[in-house]
Amino acid sequence: xxxxxxxxxxxxxxxxxxxxxxxxxxxxxxxxxxxxxxxxxxxxxxxxxxxxxxxxxxxxxxxxxxxxxxxxxxxxxxxxxxxxxxxxxxxxxxxxxxxxxxxxxxxxxxxxxxxxxxxxxxxxxxxxxxxxxxxxxxxxxxxxxxxxxxxxxxxxxxxxxxxxxxxxxxxxxxxxxxxxxxxxxxxxxxxxxxxxxxxxxxxxxxxxxxxxxxxxxxxxxxxxxxxxxxxxxxxxxxxxxxxxxxxxxxxxxxxxxxxxxxxxxxxxxxxxxxxxxxxxxxxxxxxxxxxxxxxxxxxxxxxxxxxxxxxxxxxxxxxxxxxxxxxxxxxxxxxxxxxxxxxxxxxxxxxxxxxxxxxxxxxxxxxxxxxxxxxxxxxxxxxxxxxxxxxxxxxxxxxxxxxxxxxxxxxxxxxxxxxxxxxxxxxxxxxxxxxxxxxxxxxxxxxxxxxxxxxxxxxxxxxxxxxxxxxxxx
Amino acid sequence: xxxxxxxxxxxxxxxxxxxxxxxxxxxxxxxxxxxxxxxxxxxxxxxxxxxxxxxxxxxxxxxxxxxxxxxxxxxxxxxxxxxxxxxxxxxxxxxxxxxxxxxxxxxxxxxxxxxxxxxxxxxxxxxxxxxxxxxxxxxxxxxxxxxxxxxxxxxxxxxxxxxxxxxxxxxxxxxxxxxxxxxxxxxxxxxxxxxxxxxxxxxxxxxxxxxxxxxxxxxxxxxxxxxxxxxxxxxxxxxxxxxxxxxxxxxxxxxxxxxxxxxxxxxxxxxxxxxxxxxxxxxxxxxxxxxxxxxxxxxxxxxxxxxxxxxxxxxxxxxxxxxxxxxxxxxxxxxxxxxxxxxxxxxxxxxxxxxxxxxxxxxxxxxxxxxxxxxxxxxxxxxxxxxxxxxxxxxxxxxxxxxxxxxxxxxxxxxxxxxxxxxxxxxxxxxxxxxxxxxxxxxxxxxxxxxxxxxxxxxxxxxxxxxxxxxxxx
Numbered sequence: 001x002x003x004x005x006x007x008x009x010x011x012x013x014x015x016x017x018x019x020x021x022x023x024x025x026x027x028x029x030x031x032x033x034x035x036x037x038x039x040x041x042x043x044x045x046x047x048x049x050x051x052x053x054x055x056x057x058x059x060x061x062x063x064x065x066x067x068x069x070x071x072x073x074x075x076x077x078x079x080x081x082x083x084x085x086x087x088x089x090x091x092x093x094x095x096x097x098x099x100x101x102x103x104x105x106x107x108x109x110x111x112x113x114x115x116x117x118x119x120x121x122x123x124x125x126x127x128x129x130x131x132x133x134x135x136x137x138x139x140x141x142x143x144x145x146x147x148x149x150x151x152x153x154x155x156x157x158x159x160x161x162x163x164x165x166x167x168x169x170x171x172x173x174x175x176x177x178x179x180x181x182x183x184x185x186x187x188x189x190x191x192x193x194x195x196x197x198x199x200x201x202x203x204x205x206x207x208x209x210x211x212x213x214x215x216x217x218x219x220x221x222x223x224x225x226x227x228x229x230x231x232x233x234x235x236x237x238x239x240x241x242x243x244x245x246x247x248x249x250x251x252x253x254x255x256x257x258x259x260x261x262x263x264x265x266x267x268x269x270x271x272x273x274x275x276x277x278x279x280x281x282x283x284x285x286x287x288x289x290x291x292x293x294x295x296x297x298x299x300x301x302x303x304x305x306x307x308x309x310x311x312x313x314x315x316x317x318x319x320x321x322x323x324x325x326x327x328x329x330x331x332x333x334x335x336x337x338x339x340x341x342x343x344x345x346x347x348x349x350x351x352x353x354x355x356x357x358x359x360x361x362x363x364x365x366x367x368x369x370x371x372x373x374x375x376x377x378x379x380x381x382x383x384x385x386x387x388x389x390x391x392x393x394x395x396x397x398x399x400x401x402x403x404x405x406x407x408x409x410x411x412x413x414x415x416x417x418x419x420x421x422x423x424x425x426x427x428x429x430x431x432x433x434x435x436x437x438x439x440x441x442x443x444x445x446x447x448x449x450x451x452x453x454x455x456x457x458x459x460x461x462x463x464x465x466x467x468x469x470x471x472x473x474x
Numbered sequence: 475x476x477x478x479x480x481x482x483x484x485x486x487x488x489x490x491x492x493x494x495x496x497x498x499x500x501x502x503x504x505x506x507x508x509x510x511x512x513x514x515x516x517x518x519x520x521x522x523x524x525x526x527x528x529x530x531x532x533x534x535x536x537x538x539x540x541x542x543x544x545x546x547x548x549x550x551x552x553x554x555x556x557x558x559x560x561x562x563x564x565x566x567x568x569x570x571x572x573x574x575x576x577x578x579x580x581x582x583x584x585x586x587x588x589x590x591x592x593x594x595x596x597x598x599x600x601x602x603x604x605x606x607x608x609x610x611x612x613x614x615x616x617x618x619x620x621x622x623x624x625x626x627x628x629x630x631x632x633x634x635x636x637x638x639x640x641x642x643x644x645x646x647x648x649x650x651x652x653x654x655x656x657x658x659x660x661x662x663x664x665x666x667x668x669x670x671x672x673x674x675x676x677x678x679x680x681x682x683x684x685x686x687x688x689x690x691x692x693x694x695x696x697x698x699x700x701x702x703x704x705x706x707x708x709x710x711x712x713x714x715x716x717x718x719x720x721x722x723x724x725x726x727x728x729x730x731x732x733x734x735x736x737x738x739x740x741x742x743x744x745x746x747x748x749x750x751x752x753x754x755x756x757x758x759x760x761x762x763x764x765x766x767x768x769x770x771x772x773x774x775x776x777x778x779x780x781x782x783x784x785x786x787x788x789x790x791x792x793x794x795x796x797x798x799x800x801x802x803x804x805x806x807x808x809x810x811x812x813x814x815x816x817x818x819x820x821x822x823x824x825x826x827x828x829x830x831x832x833x834x835x836x837x838x839x840x841x842x843x844x845x846x847x848x849x850x851x852x853x854x855x856x857x858x859x860x861x862x863x864x865x866x867x868x869x870x871x872x873x874x875x876x877x878x879x880x881x882x883x884x885x886x887x888x889x890x891x892x893x894x895x896x897x898x899x900x901x902x903x904x905x906x907x908x909x910x911x912x913x914x915x916x917x918x919x920x921x922x923x924x925x926x927x928x929x930x931x932x933x934x935x936x937x938x939x940x941x942x943x944x945x946x947x948x
Contacts, residue, residue, distance in 0.1 A: 197786055204748065209746065212867035213764075213867070214769035215763050215769040216755065217746060218751075218752055219772060226708045228703075229702075234700045236689075236693075274678065278691065281690065286690055290687075290689060293690075295688035296688070298695035298699065298789065299685055299788070299789070300695075300778030300785075301695060303772065304772065304773045306795060310830050312669070312671055313774070315773070318775070323685050392686075
């Protein structure tokens with residue numbers, strides 16, 4: 001067991017790691033509020049320097065700095081992407097303890113940012129430190145890129161990566177979006193859907209009118225409803241002209257991965273309090289739709305008067321927000337232009353389409369070195385093979401990191417949180433046991449990446465066996 | 475000129491009348507807030523007693539009292555319906571002077587309630603007083619019914635009229651909903667559309683979810699949009715199964731009235747800042763649609779997240795509020811049941827339909843004694859014939875007053891406000907000249923009603939000529 005010494009070291013320092021995480025969680029760094037951002041950025045940089053990183057801080061315009069830290073050396077280089085800002089705390093009264101108290105109760109650390117993503121950042125840096133203490137210098141090069149604008153749509157990151165593509169040339173990228181599911185299985189994601197978040201606006205009279213005019217004054221709410229009703233069928237199928245022809249067929253290796261995945265249908269239905277899935281789907285069809293189906297979701301509609309009291313108005317404006325989750329080969333720009341043409345062709349030229357935020361999909365192969373290393377390193381720590389999502393139904397700014405260079409940098413993503421982590425919600429928390437496992441896992445991942453780098457010349461011949469890793473079924 | 479003395483009396487007392495109105499306007503009586511309601515009710519009752527009315531106050535449950543006051547005598551009896559409560563004041567800062575200051579500027583009296591409807595109530599009582607002072611006892615019986623819950627949907631009124639149908643048996647009813655239009659023409663309404671105000675609700679997951687679930691978790695916003703899109707066509711035609719077959723053909727006398735009506739299309743388009751009407755209608759078709767078309771208006775939709783920030787959620791609930799304005803022979807109950815059946819037939823059984831508030835249509839003939847008296851009395855005061863709406867596109871609780879007895883009591887409605895009165899808005903106001911005209915007009919109306927009562931036996935033979943009154947064209 002080459003990791004016995006590593007694990008002992010990690011366990012001996014468990015208290016110190018938790019304290020480090022608590023220290024970070026006690027520093028508010030809510031990007032949306034701008035509170036404590038500079039102090040947090042400096043602390044992150046110092047945390048990396050203290051364990052031997054060469055660091056740089058990149059400030060783009062008036063944005064929050066991106067902290068860059070480099071460890072180790074070797075022929076192969078991997079990016080570790082994370083962020084140091086946290087979500088707003090929301091309703092303070094909904095928290096059992098202060099969101100920045102970082103209280104530990106029943107083996108869980110409660111704090112805004114504990115799960116998303118300070119727990120991961122601290123665990124990964126702890127693993128690097130423990131690795132250095134027990135094995136010596138890292139056998140691969142790790143480049144940490146830690147931004148501070150996750151809660152703002154990562155504008156600095158997009159600009160940074162566009163301006164410094166050379167810093168993103170790497171053999172793989174490791175992100176920290178991921179968790180253990182309700183069945184305690186570690187999830188690994190090899191890609192993320194893209195997203196385009198749009199606002200549709202329809203206009204009528206200059207202001208809300210008395211609804212007695214309803215028969216003769218154009219109602220933007222009706223116009224918007226009619227326009228929307230042409231975009232998705234009553235059965236929930238996206239019906240935008242030409243849309244489906246851009247959905248790429250599912251690759252063989254992904255079809256193979258899909259067969260080994262299964263959604264906890266009964267558990268999720270209980271959690272969501274729903275009694276059926278869209279189109280009555282179940283089993284394989286349901287999983288396939290979740291992973292490889294593009295989506296078009298009405299995220300919100302607002303028009304007219306909807307507060308208390310019977311106010312009968314004819315609205316002057318109607319707004320809908322839609323998000324599309326994009327699978328290969330749908331790009332945000334393509335979807336916006338297809339939607340525009342679709343609406344125009346049906347007489348809805350007057351319905352505005354405004355792009356609010358977008359991110360491309362990212363998708364990499366299960367045969368990449370990061371994917372293989374992540375899959376192979378998991379069992380020893382987690383006692384079972386991880387669940388591999390060829391494409392995660394969620395989205396993120398990861399395209400800015402992986403998609404800038406060509407070919408795209410292979411990706412794997414996972415994290416120390418669990419199904420009850422309440423990310424973005426009150427009582428965000430992680431379990432300290434998951435945190436410790438995360439440190440041990442990341443140490444093994446570093447090791448395995450170095451081995452794979454050594455074996456690189458033999459990679460093509462061994463590929464097949466890597467693809468056929470076993471995914472535990474539920 | 476039998477009214478020379480009456481007019482002189484009115485003019486001599488103009489200042490006193492304005493002061494009376496100011497006094498009433500300085501007493502807040504916002505039913506929705508419950509402020510000053512008892513004092514206002516008492517003041518209304520005293521105002522009537524002071525000029526010789528026998529009064530009663532009806533209190534239904536915990537509602538605000540309905541003040542009843544009876545003047546005069548004679549074979550014929552007419553109800554004068556009004557209300558003493560006012561709308562909430564809204565944004566105080568949007569008012570040029572305090573909403574209860576009742577300031578007079580440039581010949582206008584600014585106050586919440588000045589136009590709706592304290593100006594009318596004071597003018598009508600002033601006319602009764604002046605009539606008594608100049609002609610003696612009223613030659614017809616006038617029953618004032620003044621309620622205090624106009625802003626609450628008139629629950630007490632509905633109960634009162636159901637419990638006391640004998641008090642509503644009358645030869646006609648005079649309401650105070652009406653104004654001078656942008657071309658300074660007095661509008662008379664002989665009926666009002668009914669209304670049913672509904673809330674449609676669709677449910678999905680127990681709470682808003684991350685929109686990554688959009689492809690497999692039913693989205694109530696999509697369900698609601700699809701359901702709504704079947705109710706009204708893209709051209710704005712109500713497409714509920716069986717709906718149109720209940721729309722009665724337009725009666726001959728109404729077709730005749732319609733021909734003499736004209737909407738100020740250019741003026742209204744400018745006011746509303748729109749460049750076309752629904753279906754590109756103009757002229758006669760437009761007027762006919764406004765007056766005799768049933769409407770279905772989306773008054774509001776709320777679902778998901780629509781505030782600042784790009785929050786991509788899959789909503790757990792979606793709510794739409796619709797109002798239908800009802801022409802003969804559409805009743806609220808019928809429309810609710812047609813809509814329910816229509817939605818069920820299309821698989822939208824899960825979309826809830828809840829009735830929030832309703833009122834039946836009221837429609838009476840241009841040949842009724844109140845209509846004839848109102849039309850014939852107008853020219854002398856207003857210098858031109860009034861514009862007669864066989865059916866007003868608005869709605870109100872007037873059905874509770876006119877529709878309780880069978881046959882329904884004939885109705886005419888008009889008021890002292892004008893197109894710039896800002897009812898329900900900041901800077902509500904009336905012009906004092908309109909107020910004075912309103913007093914003079916109401917005095918003549920009392921007189922004409924008495925003459926018509928005398929001529930009653932000859933009514934059938936003179937009917938034709940009354941119907942052929944001239945309506946000024948624009």
